[in-house]
Amino acid sequence: xxxxxxxxxxxxxxxxxxxxxxxxxxxxxxxxxxxxxxxxxxxxxxxxxxxxxxxxxxxxxxxxxxxxxxxxxxxxxxxxxxxxxxxxxxxxxxxxxxxxxxxxxxxxxxxxxxxxxxxxxxxxxxxxxxxxxxxxxxxxxxxxxxxxxxxxxxxxxxxxxxxxxxxxxxxxxxxxxxxxxxxxxxxxxxxxxxxxxxxxxxxxxxxxxxxxxxxxxxxxxxxxxxxxxxxxxxxxxxxxxxxxxxxx
Amino acid sequence: xxxxxxxxxxxxxxxxxxxxxxxxxxxxxxxxxxxxxxxxxxxxxxxxxxxxxxxxxxxxxxxxxxxxxxxxxxxxxxxxxxxxxxxxxxxxxxxxxxxxxxxxxxxxxxxxxxxxxxxxxxxxxxxxxxxxxxxxxxxxxxxxxxxxxxxxxxxxxxxxxxxxxxxxxxxxxxxxxxxxxxxxxxxxxxxxxxxxxxxxxxxxxxxxxxxxxxxxxxxxxxxxxxxxxxxxxxxxxxxxxxxxxxxxxxxxxxxxxxxxxxxxxxxxxxxxxxxxxxxxxxxxxxxxxxxxxxxxxxxxxxxxxxxxxxxxxxxxxxxxxxxxxxxxxxxxxxxxxxxxxxxxxxxxxxxxxxxxxxxxxxxxxxxxxxxxxxxxxxxxxxxxxxxxxxxxxxxxxxxxxxxxxxxxxxxxxxxxxxxxxxxxxxxxxxxxxxxxxxxxxxxxxxxxxxxxxxxxxxxxxxxxxxxxxxxxxxxxxxxxxxxxxxxxxxxxxxxxxxxxxxxxxxxxxxxxxxxxxxxxxxxxxxxxxxxxxxxxxxxxxxxxxxxxxxxxxxxxxxxxxxxxxxxxxxxxxxxxxxxxxxxxxxxxxxxxxxxxxxxxxxxxxxxx
Numbered sequence: 013x014x015x016x017x018x019x020x021x022x023x024x025x026x027x028x029x030x031x032x033x034x035x036x037x038x039x040x041x042x043x044x045x046x047x048x049x050x051x052x053x054x055x056x057x058x059x060x061x062x063x064x065x066x067x068x069x070x071x072x073x074x075x076x077x078x079x080x081x082x083x084x085x086x087x088x089x090x091x092x093x094x095x096x097x098x099x100x101x102x103x104x105x106x107x108x109x110x111x112x113x114x115x116x117x118x119x120x121x122x123x124x125x126x127x128x129x130x131x132x133x134x135x136x137x138x139x140x141x142x143x144x145x146x147x148x149x150x151x152x153x154x155x156x157x158x159x160x161x162x163x164x165x166x167x168x169x170x171x172x173x174x175x176x177x178x179x180x181x182x183x184x185x186x187x188x189x190x191x192x193x194x195x196x197x198x199x200x201x202x203x204x205x206x207x208x209x210x211x212x213x214x215x216x217x218x219x220x221x222x223x224x225x226x227x228x229x230x231x232x233x234x235x236x237x238x239x240x241x242x243x244x245x246x247x248x249x250x251x252x253x254x255x256x257x258x259x260x
Numbered sequence: 261x262x263x264x265x266x267x268x269x270x271x272x273x274x275x276x277x278x279x280x281x282x283x284x285x286x287x288x289x290x291x292x293x294x295x296x297x298x299x300x301x302x303x304x305x306x307x308x309x310x311x312x313x314x315x316x317x318x319x320x321x322x323x324x325x326x327x328x329x330x331x332x333x334x335x336x337x338x339x340x341x342x343x344x345x346x347x348x349x350x351x352x353x354x355x356x357x358x359x360x361x362x363x364x365x366x367x368x369x370x371x372x373x374x375x376x377x378x379x380x381x382x383x384x385x386x387x388x389x390x391x392x393x394x395x396x397x398x399x400x401x402x403x404x405x406x407x408x409x410x411x412x413x414x415x416x417x418x419x420x421x422x423x424x425x426x427x428x429x430x431x432x433x434x435x436x437x438x439x440x441x442x443x444x445x446x447x448x449x450x451x452x453x454x455x456x457x458x459x460x461x462x463x464x465x466x467x468x469x470x471x472x473x474x475x476x477x478x479x480x481x482x483x484x485x486x487x488x489x490x491x492x493x494x495x496x497x498x499x500x501x502x503x504x505x506x507x508x509x510x511x512x513x514x515x516x517x518x519x520x521x522x523x524x525x526x527x528x529x530x531x532x533x534x535x536x537x538x539x540x541x542x543x544x545x546x547x548x549x550x551x552x553x554x555x556x557x558x559x560x561x562x563x564x565x566x567x568x569x570x571x572x573x574x575x576x577x578x579x580x581x582x583x584x585x586x587x588x589x590x591x592x593x594x595x596x597x598x599x600x601x602x603x604x605x606x607x608x609x610x611x612x613x614x615x616x617x618x619x620x621x622x623x624x625x626x627x628x629x630x631x632x633x634x635x636x637x638x639x640x641x642x643x644x645x646x647x648x649x650x651x652x653x654x655x656x657x658x659x660x661x662x663x664x665x666x667x668x669x670x671x672x673x674x675x676x677x678x679x680x681x682x683x684x685x686x687x688x689x690x691x692x693x694x695x696x697x698x699x700x701x702x703x704x705x706x707x708x709x710x711x712x713x714x715x716x717x718x719x720x721x722x723x724x725x726x727x728x729x730x731x732x733x734x735x736x737x738x739x740x741x742x743x744x745x746x747x748x749x750x751x752x753x754x755x756x757x758x759x760x761x762x763x764x765x766x767x768x769x770x771x772x773x774x775x776x777x778x779x780x781x782x783x784x785x786x787x788x789x790x791x792x793x794x795x796x797x798x799x800x801x802x803x804x805x806x807x808x809x810x811x812x813x814x815x816x817x818x819x820x821x822x823x824x825x826x827x828x829x830x831x832x833x834x835x836x837x838x839x840x841x842x843x844x845x846x847x848x849x850x851x852x853x854x855x856x857x858x859x860x861x862x863x864x865x866x867x868x
Contacts, residue, residue, distance in 0.1 A: 024784065040624065052737040056788030057781030061301070063469040066509050066619060068398065069304045070544015089399055108440055109785040116417075119302065119409075127410045128365035141360055141374035147367045151392065154367060154399060158303055193365065 013038060016088065018046055019096040020058070024109045032096060033058075037088050043099065044072055044083040047111075059110035074111050075100040080161040080222045091121045102164040115160055121179050124207065125187055129198040132198055146194045153189035153233055155225045158182065164220035164230060178209035181219035181229050188233040191240070207242050213238070231255030263716050264435065264444035269414065270699040271692070272434060272449035274421050275476065276680065277305030279664025280455030280566045281404035282357075282688030283695065287453075288411040290696035294440075295447060296408075297416045297455075297473045297725065303405045306457055306469060307684065309617070310397025311512045312381055313389025314685070315678035316354035320371055321378045322386040327351040329385050332862075332867035334679060337568070338643070338672020341489065341853065344860045345650035346669045350679070350686050357685035358390050366403040368392055382513060382566055383676040385867075389581075394512060394615045398420035399682060409789075419445060421475065422793055423715035424452065424483040424660065425707055431483060431660040432705030435715040439790065442783025444716055448707055450699035452663040453653075453691045454480060454646060455684075459493070459801045461794070463639035463752070464744040465508040467499060473794040474801030476666030480646045480845075481800055485655040487838040488668040488851070489644035490801070491808035491819045494675055495753045497572035499638025501590035506623045508638040511593065511616060513677055515633075516565040518612050519554040520595035521547075522576070523632070524584035530591075531564035533549045534575055539567055551601060552604065552722045570674055570818045573637040577753050580636065590636035596629055616661035637753055641680065643671040643818065644808070647837060651695035651853070653687055659698055659705070663691035666837075673817025676688060733778035736792035743770050743798055751806050756823045760810045767806065771799050807848050808836040 013036040022031045033050045044062055051058045056118055063069040065084045072083040077091060077098055091097050105113040134141045162181040168174045179187075190196050196218060204210045220229045227233070244250065270292035273284045276299075284296045298305070319325040330351035335342050362376065365731050368390045369377040378387040392399040408414075413622030421436035433448045460468025467769035481487055498511040510715075516522075524530050532572065535543050543564050544550040550563025565572065586592055595613070599605035606629035610617050613628070620626045620633060644654050646662035648669060653661045664684040671679065727733055743766075774795045779788035814828035815821050834850040841847040856864065 038504065041505045044622070045505040051739075051787060056735065056737065056779055056791075057786045059785035059787060063300055063304045063471065064306070064309050065469065065506070066309070067622070068395075069308050069469075071300065071304050087623070087625075089625075112440075112785050114440075115301070119415075119417075122406070123409050127406065130363060130365075133363075138363075139361065139375070140371055142367075143374050143378075144370040147370060151367055154402065155390075156402075157308075157398065190365075194366070196365075237828065 014093070016046070016093040017096040018050065019098045020110065021100040022058070022110050023107065025107055028107065029100060037093065041088045042084055043074070043076055043086045043088065043097070046088065047083060047099070059108070059112045063178065068157060070151055070157030073102050073159045073161050073164065075102060075164075080164045082159060082161070082224050085224060088213065102160065104164040104166070104170040117175055118158070118160055118163065118182065121183050122186065125179070125183060125190070126198050126200050126203065128190055128196055130195040131197045140195055142194045149232070150189050150192050150194070152227055153185050155227055156185060159224060161194060161222045163222065165218040165222050167216065167218070174209065174212055178212045181213070181234065183208070184210060184213065184225065184237060185229055185233045188237050191237065201241055201244055204237060205245060208240055210234070210241055263713070264446040266446045266448065267295060267414070267416070268448040269293050270449065271295070271451045271453065271691070271695045272447050273297065273453045273455060274434065274479070275299070275305070275455035275457060275664075275666070277455065277664065277684065278301055278400055278404060279684035279688035279691070280453070281401065282685055283453045283455055283663055283692035284413045285404065285408050285411055285695040286689045286692030288413050290693060292696045292699050293414070295414045295416060295449070297419045297421060297447070299418070299420050299475075300743065301417050302415055303401055305401065305455060306472065307397045307401040307681070309467070309510070310400070310681055311510070312392040312514060313379055313391030313678050314354070314358055314681035315381070315384060315388050315394045315676065316358040316390060317351060317388060318355050318358065318376060318378060318390065318684055325386040325388060328863045330354070330388065332863050333384055334670070334676060335672070335864060337674055337676040338451050339674060340672065340832065341817070342672035343650050343669035343854045344856050345854060348860070349650065349690070350670055353686045354682040355684065357689060361400065361403050364403050364407040366399055368399070371636070380517065381677045383568065383820040384678065389678040394514065394613070416445070420790065420793070421479060422719045424479050424713055425715070426483060426657070427705035427708065430658040430705055432695060432701070433707050435712050435719070437719060439593070439785050442786065442789070444719065445757045446703070446707065446712060451659045451661065451695040451847065453695050454660070454666050455664050455688065455691070456666045458642045458665045459805070460639045462743065462746040462747045462798050462802045462805070465499065465636070466639040467496060467508055467510040472798045473611070476662060477552045477645055477804070478797035478800040480655055480657070480660065480662060481804070481838070481840060483657050483660060484840065485657045485660055486647040487644060487804055488647040488835050489672070489808070490642070490804040490811055490838060491812050491836060492643035492673050492817055493805060494569060494641040494643060494818045495573045495637040496640035497569055497576055497637050498593055498635040500514055500624065501586070501634045502588040502622060509619070509623070510638065510640070511633065511635050512613070514613060515593060515595055515616060518595060518609070519551060519552060519598045520565070520593050521563070521597065522565050522572075523592040523594055524579045525586060526584060527584065530579050531567070531572070531575055535564050535567070536571060543567065554768060565829045568674065569677075570820070572818055573753055576637055586634045588634050590634040592632040593635045594632035596631060612725060639676055641665065643673065643675055644668045651690070652672040653691035654694060654698070659702065661691040661695045663687040667792055673819065719793065722789055723779050723783060725776065725778060731776055734773045734786055736779060736795060737776050739770055739774055739777065739795055740791060740798065743767070743802060747802055747805070751809060754822050755809055756821065757810060760806050763806050767799055767803050774799060775816070803846055804838050807846055808838060811836055811848050
């Protein structure tokens with residue numbers, strides 16, 4: 013069996029280094045398999061997250077040869093094994109240990125977004141009526157597996173560290189799914205502008221490129237949200253009308 | 261310094277998949293304080309993997325459906341070992357639980373008249389599964405998660421409970437550790453809900469992730485509660501077999517529903533050769549009729565590939581054992597063949613089975629519209645679990661509740677597809693409500709500090725015990741792998757007394773070795789340590805499965821004995837219940853079935 017070297021970031025919040033681990037590779041293996049083998053053979057305390065192993069839970073987000081990927085969906089046959097494969101934690105979040113990072117910020121952000129608020133039911137039995145064509149668009153956003161790879165590549169978070177002012181592509185998509193939900197009557201536009209920092213996104217589309225679910229994050233989600241906010245706050249005609257409506 | 265950080269909640273829910281989240285939401289809505297412990301990050305639990313849908317007699321697609329039909333289907337599927345009262349609660353309440361998800365933001369696929377769409381599935385008489393393409397579980401867990409985070413629930417992520425604590429007979433809390441820094445955590449609670457899911461990691465080939473180590477079943481057993489029906493482990497007939505790294509990952513029943521056929525190495529559709537007598541009348545006897553059924557012809561009978569999961573799995577095993585398997589030890593599942601019958605078949609397959617197309621393309625480099633898949637059985641679900649009261653979901657330990665896969669009773673000897681998602685909603689809700697009521701009616705319970713100290717010492721032993729005096733130190737992964745091999749080979753789909761006796765001895769030896777496990781590194785996010793602690797639970801549930809299976813000298817539902825291949829009237833009258841004996845040894849006893857009410861009998865006579 014051929015062997016390959018994996019150059020894995022080992023360390024914690026205080027710092028760390030890339031360390032080489034060798035293991036046998038066989039047909040069909042993905043990076044997550046190699047990491048598990050290394051755990052069982054030579055590094056039992058190698059920290060990593062995983063669950064479903066089928067690209068459905070979004071736990072095993074890492075940076076493989078510099079690219080944000082799910083370790084469970086990255087086949088070794090697609091990598092150059094002649095040189096060491098680097099495996100690093102996602103860099104937009106603080107390291108905890110090895111490949112595990114502190115993603116708790118994401119959970120806190122989600123709580124700040126106003127929850128789903130449905131209109132009154134359509135039928136006397138308390139149910140609603142919606143056509144498939146009305147739910148298609150939101151179903152695309154609801155495919156999100158919360159792997160946070162889009163947050164990882166977003167330069168507003170990764171390079172400019174605007175975590176206080178900007179919620180990132182994942183939560184813009186979450187907000188879009190709520191705003192465009194056929195039943196939802198909540199108004200999140202003021203928050204998107206003032207609290208969630210939608211203006212920071214300058215549509216470089218890096219998030220869309222790394223999405224393992226193929227969600228068209230920018231074109232279908234963020235841009236329409238930006239348009240709604242722009243219409244409301246920057247449309248000259250609306251601003252003029254608002255001027256006249258101002259209470260005396 | 262204290263050895264642990266202490267938290268106090270009225271209700272502590274252990275497990276944050278569908279059942280745990282639903283229980284936590286319900287308890288919080290009753291005004292008690294709730295703590296929710298997740299073994300992983302929130303929203304990553306196994307519910308996320310469910311594909312087909314959630315079974316509920318909404319009657320949106322076929323108005324002949326109602327709770328009585330759903331009840332009868334569930335009982336028949338479980339071979340009448342189910343708790344009928346649970347089956348009734350489940351069938352009656354599932355529609356409301358599904359509609360409630362819509363009120364919380366879930367977006368199910370729609371019918372032409374703009375209601376929730378439902379699809380056909382094995383064992384359900386009418387189209388009954390509400391779904392979202394083939395990602396229903398994700399939709400459900402995300403809906404529950406996003407609803408739950410605004411209910412004031414305290415979430416403890418990446419935390420594992422290692423022992424339940426009691427105040428006399430009553431449960432009073434739990435001791436666990438958090439992964440991030442490895443700190444111990446003590447939870448004081450007036451009521452505890454177990455919602456920890458399954459036991460799939462006891463087997464080598466499984467669709468379950470690392471989390472499913474039988475934690476809830478083992479915690480309950482150690483706390484003095486009873487387990488039931490542990491011999492019934494569902495092996496889903498179609499898991500991936502190649503490449504090795506993806507072995508066990510689920511291939512949905514939907515492939516066969518769309519016309520996919522099973523073939524052996526000789527190219528023969530072997531399912532036609534073995535159709536059980538009870539199903540002969542409703543099963544097609546030729547390929548053409550089977551094909552017409554999958555295309556919606558109401559006069560055609562279903563192809564034998566769509567017989568019950570237990571039967572299909574056994575037929576596949578037989579083909580492999582008799583040397584007619586595929587190159588990598590499975591059989592062929594062919595959907596590509598439909599191009600002979602259907603124009604534009606490739607696009608059709610991609611539209612109907614998007615995630616299966618993606619899964620094989622990405623992980624096996626195989627185009628299912630062009631080539632057959634290789635598939636074989638994979639450990640999927642455990643029908644058995646903590647024995648609970650049908651209404652309240654309380655175990656035999658006061659204040660200790662269980663819901664979802666880790667509880668027993670609803671599914672009997674075999675679970676129907678789609679009934680697990682409805683199970684976790686209905687009984688998650690009930691467990692949460694009754695746990696909240698219990699917490700209100702009972703004062704604070706005391707924590708037995710000595711018991712907590714003992715648990716803490718046990719928890720830290722794999723890191724702190726030092727080199728054992730007699731015999732070498734053991735590595736946790738090696739013991740886990742060996743246990744998985746034993747269970748897979750000797751307590752798997754086809755069982756015999758002799759092999760199971762060997763398995764019991766092997767489990768004993770592995771337990772002794774597990775006592776000598778030593779892991780390097782410190783407490784901070786150390787998977788070696790976590791694996792070492794999971795061993796106790798895995799060994800406990802493995803023993804429970806094996807002992808129950810040894811005692812059931814017949815074949816029924818998911819339990820197949822090669823040495824007792826027939827169903828037996830004698831064994832149709834009781835469930836196997838497991839409890840820790842006075843001597844500390846595991847004991848199995850026969851518990852007569854919960855009797856059917858007059859109405860249950862009428863429904864079954866009419867539709868059974």
